[in-house]
Amino acid sequence: MRGEVIMKKYTSIKVIFLLFVMGLTACLDDEGNYNYADLGNFYVDTVGIQHTYTIKQFSSFALTPKFIYDGDKSVLKYKWELYKSDEPYIGPSSYGTGYSHDYTRDDYPDYTISTERELDVKIEAIPGAYYLVFTATDTTSGLKTTMDWRLTVEGVIGSGLAVLYKNAGGSDIDIVYSPLFNGSLTETSYNRNAYSTVNPTRPLTGEPKELVSAIYASYDLYYLYMTSGEDVVRLSSIDMSIADEFDGLFAGKIPAVKDLNGIFVRNYNTFFINNGVAYKANSGGLQLTPMAMKNDDYYAVAGNTTWQVNSLFYDGLHRRFIFSKMWSAEIDPVINSAAHFDFGNVGKDLIHWSNGYWQSDNQINYCFFKNPVDDGKRYMYVFVADKSTASAYTSKCAMDISACPDIALAHSFATGERGPVVFYATDANVYRMNYNVDDATSSATAVWTPAAGEVITRIELFKNAGLNLENSTKDKYLLVATYSSTGKGKIYVIESDISSGVLGAEPVAVYEFDGRIADFDFIAQ
Structure with a gap:
């Protein structure tokens, strides 16, 4: 009896198991016959x-x-x-x-x-x-x-050295991708004609002047400004397409003259100098507004940011420094008769202005001047602009550098920020200037000469730390642009000691371009 019960239970389990397997098999064999069309081959x-x-x-x-x-x-x-x-x-x-x-x-x-x-x-x-x-x-x-x-x-652009040049076909931009500046690369490559490829019907008119990379990290925006003596465009650094024409950069009245003499960007602030007028915008979206003086006038020829995002300009009309605080739309004259010169009455014409070196202070400014009636005299003024008010700026020297060889012929300057290094260039030579800020003495020596048939058009110290590198490349390389009668341009990359400016015996790289180089800047994105 007990065995029969066990047998019946076993039989029932077996039947249930078989039904389960049959149902599972039916599911597995289901070919979706729900009026779906058979596609065949x-x-x-x-x-x-x-x-x-x-x-x-x-x-x-x-x-x-x-x-x-x-x-x-x-x-x-x-x-x-x-x-x-x-x-x-x-x-x-x-x-x-x-x-x-x-x-x-x-x-x-x-x-x-x-x-x-x-x-x-x-x-x-x-x-x-x-x-x-x-x-x-x-x-x-x-x-x-x-x-x-x-x-x-x-993106076709990526991180690399953007080079602005001009040839018979007009102005264009090439991008150089080099392992010298980007440790993730193993060989050098180029993106040729990056501007004209994307903007074939929008040539830049006039002689090219500046190429400025602007990074607005707070807004995750990356732009390139390309300028000439009569034209300006703002480019997307992702694909080099035109993001804004000149008229789209300004709030309110558009300037009647396109003559951009300077662009500098710090954090989320952008400063323009156009036809002598200083403009400012407090965001990457721009909408530049002009800055004016009360009961006075000015003609800005160059500028720089100072403490936080205060701005400082040189007034070429009255040959003086003028400044504006970061949230202000007004410009005031600098009232500061410092130890070495009077900020409000310099009395000279500005040739070049850039950041330099003074005991690791990153607010040190190097300005090169000549006399209003050019008599061959040249001067280097050094000052620290690390205070919230311009009246507290500290002058370091007003140095007569006229004895430096060929200084009156110099058309391009490069100042180091990691050491007391200054270079200047004529058509024929690059000179390293040795100087002492404390006693205002200077001398210079020719340190580099281009190949026969080439003239120097521009020099710059590389001002970017680079990407994916063990050591910063800031000031590590002197970039020398040349142009030859064949219509070709070159950039020689020469290693420079950041503390002394002593150059390597041979260039570590030479990049070639199909035109005369006007400017270059590094795109890091």
């Missing part, structure tokens, strides 16, 4: 294919899907679409070309980049991660098959 073969790609913006990209279809291919239509990966790729897309960054979803309801079976197009989407979606549709039945890939678009 209508699919994209994904076996062994590459699923992810990385390309540079504005480069060409080709891809042929392994598409299988046994029917009449003449009834098929194709579509390739590109969608930002952080948005659904089925439906509207917010991305159009890379030339503007203000599109909305309604602007591009269907971002189709090709209607061919084989993709071969230039990818203009802004840098980022995307879905690349291929769809084949049978126009007779309406059946579709799709396949998607992951596509990463890298």
